[in-house]
Amino acid sequence: MSYLSDNYVEETRFGLWFLRSYTWQYRVLRVAIDDLSSLFSEPLPSNPVLLDAGCGQGKSFKHLQQTFMPGRLIGVDADPHSLNQSREEAVYQGIAVELIGSDCATLAVPDASVDLLFCHQTFHHLVEQEKTLAEFYRVLKPGGYLLFAESTEAYIDTWVIRWLFRHPMHVQKSAAQYLEMIRRQGFEFGPQNVSYPYLWWSRAKDLGLLERLGLRQPKPFGQREETLVNVVARKPLKGGV
Template sequence: MKQSTALSAAAFVEETRFGNWFLRTPTWKISVLNRALADLQRMLPPGKTFAQVLDTGCGFGLSFAELARCFQPERIVAIDPAPGLQERAGANAAACPCTVELRTDNAAQMSFPDATFDMVFCHQTFHHIVAQEEAMAEFFRVLKPGGVLLFAESTKKYIHSLPIRLLFRHPMHVQRTAPEYMEMVRKAGFDLPNANISTPYLWW
């Protein structure tokens, strides 16, 4: 495991104490993370691997082992703007079968060169980001030609629901509907055919 730090201005809303607890539970891993990964993986050619993977908003690192299992990367670079990334995700990074590099970085202003990654994985991260269009443009910039964005997100109606507003914390003024997210992805330059869109869950 490698660790480095890239300092930049944070443009996100930090999670509540309850939210941070929930992100470490089996419910989150099995019912949210694993379910989304399985749904996204079905849209890719069977057995396709990705050598260099960027995990944006990695949180506690529960995604590392699952990304390694699904895509056999040589390296996962995991970024999160919240302080204490090593303490939160270090154990899961060390246990991952591939190299994991932890970086404190802002998705809307990343420090990577153009065309660095074969895949960008963004799972339940965007609703915390304030500068969403800038972050999506950065995803496009750091992907290699032919690279893949795996994007799974909760939409405005769900984020604005009363239970979510009581238990979690988000920048409410930037939340988007599903069509608005799709428009933003395409506007950033991504090819997004309808066959690569899935809206099966209540949070979408």
């Protein structure tokens, strides 16, 4: 298949199946969107232009529509097959979505035209991360928000994830490194805008099996290497594109 990115890392068959699953839609996507919506320090924008960067098969559209009620919803992905499935999902859900075939590092979106940019479990698939983050900053309006939800290297670099999925391993980062990258780009956020979900599926090595069997106690915050990080980061009102 011809992908719309020179650096695209092709997903496994299992990975493509998982992105259609109930678990992905309701235990991963919906949970992340609910958490991100709770991290805003200000009221949510009204009728926002919302861009879903790496929309995949469109399973986020329903939850984004219900939570943020966008006036305009844009989906971007570099996989033509996934875009076709996103189109079918949008029709099935009765949601108007503008779909763009593009690498996230070269968004075909005007400067300062987006209110909310949703990037969920996409960034660890991308090779040109610095360039992508600069694009996110460019397309957001002053005062716009990046909704960033990501798995960290501590999770991606485990045997079970390496076995089931495909990722560019040389670009994986810790939670602290992702947050520093976002801040270095110029985004603003405080501790109240960041969360570190500790969900069963995000447990490194055993997906929480030993904890569910009562054979291990979960490590408290501050005593574990975080496997997930969510942040709502704002582009400053002043400072231009």
